[in-house]
Amino acid sequence: MAGLTMRGLHKRYGETHVLKGIDLEVDNGEYLVLVGPSGCGKSTLLRCLAGLEEISEGDLLIGERRVNDVLPGKRNVAMVFQSYALYPHLTVRQNMGFALKIAKRPTAEIDAAVDKVAEQLELVPLLDRLPGQLSGGQRQRVAMGRAIVRQPDVFLFDEPLSNLDASLRSHMRVELKRLHRRLETTIVHVTHDQVEALTLATRIMVLNLGVVQQVGPPRELFNRPANTFVAQFIGSPSMNILPAQGDEKGIVVDGVDGAIEHHARGPIELGVRPTDFEVTDDGVWSANVDVIERLGAEALLHLELGPHKISVMVNEPTPIEMGQTIRLQPRVLHAFNRDTGVRIPEPAGATS
């Protein structure tokens, strides 16, 4: 078991600059989730960690060892591919024991290791099947099992759950969490599903266009997003961002009546999560209900606030109807620099 250190990591494919200087320490036993939009370089980073891609610049350390030039097979990392990459001509047992066979371990030892993991993952009845004879979820578990049998220093998961249906995915999320608690091995997990990120991670790293946007525990990313990108990427439904002006009287959203008290000054971007509103008659904003999405326990209101469109989450049952005008009070405000999108820090001592 070991941690990971990335120092100024760059990856270029000819002219394409994919990773633009990644600096990060991952402690031993951490569950780091890498999120970001499609094409931002998540898989590339993971493949650099695995050694399947050469690092163009910078250092990569696993534990204390610099591994830039170490072959993938010698890094003692295990990867679960999005496609699972199970060997179609080998049985589940042979798939799971493959790495140990390469390491020339005695057969008895391999069998014992495979049996133990198969038991944990409830794969015992499937051991003699070929991958083609398994369901998607079972294949996913076999791919996990194959990684676990190796007892690697680091697990690398590339969107391991994206091929599963919604219910199986939430089940497997729990399984992964349990697995991590039991093995206490460092895990780097790539996903573009922010629910997965929030539920699994001890720390999340948000990546956009090859640049790290923010790294931190899920709560911190949720409560104090470092910029508008993270603010909108983390949390569902995503945060409302509105152009506003701040002065002594408070913040006024462009084209909307009503000032809200806040320390930010000048032109800013104001962020409010849909869940951070209160519908109340003495609310500062007045908005028109355009559409209501009823989600069961909650309803998502799509509102017209002056020239802007915002969404607001309310609890069901709610008496609000489409076409109605309601008044709103935002409870938690996030202010960002309008030019850079960077969060405007709270004055010292203040808490939100």
Place this chain on the structure above:
Amino acid sequence: MSRVKSLSVALGLCLAAAGAVHAQDAAPVELKLWHAYRDSEEQALLEAARVYKEQTGVQVTPIGIAFGAYSSKVETAVPRGNGPDLLIGAHDVLSKWQRLGVVEPAGEDSTAYRAGAGAALELEGKRYGYPLAFKTLVLLYNPELIQDPPTDTDALLAAAKAHTGGGSFGLAYEATAAYYFAPWMHGFGAKISGDDVHLDSPELIAALAFARRVGMDEGIVPKSPTSELMGSLFDEGKAAFVISGPWFAAGRKRAIAAIPLPTVSQTGLPALPFLGVEGVFVAGQAKHPGEAAKFAAWLAGPEGAAIRQELGGQAVAAKDAPPLPDTLETSVIRAVLAQAETAILMPTDPQLPNVWEALEDALRKVMRGAATPEEAAKGAEQYRKVLSRPPPEAANPVPYVVIMVLVGLGALVWLCLPLRDPNVRQEIKNKKVDYLWVFPAAVAMLALVVVPFVAGAAVSLFAHSQGEWTFVGFSNFLNIVLSRDWPVTSPLSFYYTLVVTILWTLTNVFLHVSIGMGLALVLREPWIRLRGVWRALLIVPWAVPNYITALIWKMMFHVQYGAINALLGFGGEPAQIDWFSSFSMAFSANLITNTWLGFPFMMVVTLGALQAIPRDLEEAAELDGAGAWFRFRHVTWPLLKPALLPALVIGSVWTFNMFNVIYLVSGGQPDSSTEILISEAYRWAFKRDLRYGYAAAYAVLIFGVLFVYGRAANKLAGKKVL
């Protein structure tokens, strides 16, 4: 309205066309003349036709046919009435042509011919054809190098030796061909036709020893010379003497002179070559036999002869041809005419091809040093005896026919058995239309595959000898399978050839697959630049027709002038490897050629199959710590296998029957040892006494071997053994 009009127009056109055809009937006759002449001889023929038209108004149209295809074309087309009015051919095919009805007896002819010419075209007291020209070997020489040509062999060898060295050769001739050996044979008093032929006679042994001395030991003759090689050597002034015929003199780029062949110093006897007499024949079923005979007599007569002598450089048979001045230009014709007076008329003995085959076999062995003249002669005599053994006893066809009919009926009944089931009958009724769709394809399969196969298989139950077919039952098979004519270890036995064929197939397929697959794997590597260019280049050997490639490789393996020996010399003196003198070298030459031809197919198949293997499987293995070999062995190869297996089966069947490479590169040398079954079958059918039945039996056995192999391969594939 308009339709009626157009109909009447069409009718009118038809009538007009019919009228035109009618009018042509009255037009002067046109005579078609088939020949295999080229260059100046063909020019002379065209000129003669033009002159004849001017004089008589009769149109003669000469049609040239490639030399190699000539006799088979004549022998198939003429008896079926698809032939010309006139044919040009040599006297030694006359008896065959007469038997097949290809030629008609000659008509009136007042021309006088030189001695022997007329008699050569006689058969059973009747004359066929009109003698045109003599073809025989003479001693050609470069008059710039040789002023005083030798008249005996000692002087010839001494003069040749004096002109050998520095890339030049004193004497060039095809030392391993029986036709060129014949003068020495006659010069030592041996003979190969007539009632009492023995190839192990002391005279023949002495002749073989002499041939070896001239062709090898003296070092004056270039190795395995082809006519192209000899031609270019002579044109470059690098060959002082050439033993060849008037055909060699045609189109030379330097002055050439000739005299008759010398006497053999050891015996005092002249070295007499074989003589061929060419004639023009009236074809069987000619459209205008009378006119054809008139033209033939004219062409053979003084006027035609003058044109052929002047333009075509022919040594004409007509006595009244214009006299030849004593100049350098006419030297070759005069030498041929002089030689023709003493040369020995090429025998038309039906056993000759067998003697020829055995003799050439012995000659090659002696030249290679694989046998002493005595051993070679003894072997040749044995070989000749087996070849000229009469065909197997005729068998009673009745039991065979009964068995065939029973087997056929049994098969039919077996095929119809499912019809007892009413469901099946109903099913067939329901799918009537479907059967209709399949019908044309089924008929085509029957006509193109089944019928030829059955006919070919039926031929194997017959023996063919001198145009006679005899039903012999399974004798051909028994002779082959029990190896009655040869010990199993002889290259002529079926088992020897089978082992060679299997070795050939295994080594080839192994190399094709490993090289093809290796290249495909390399082409996939990310560091390869210009991938598309490499891929295209590597497919080229496959895109070139294989016989062209085979001929190129054959040239590259030439012992003195081949690129391969030059390369093996590593910049210095070329290596002196004689690629066709030992089994292992000749087999390797074939193998190299066929590997060159065969790997691209496997490469293309592998490239295709690799596309279907996800890259992340190999990456997963890489992460698991597998090295390149382990990855290939346990991940790539098992996944490639299913796609490669059918290609492997096809490739091995192709190789098993790869006639072109064997025939063109090693030609079975040495001593038929590198022959494979299919080329061996070809030799039995066309080179050794036209044993069609025997060859067909070979073909059936080849089919049997491949059938068993195919079944076995399928079984093994099903069981995942392979």
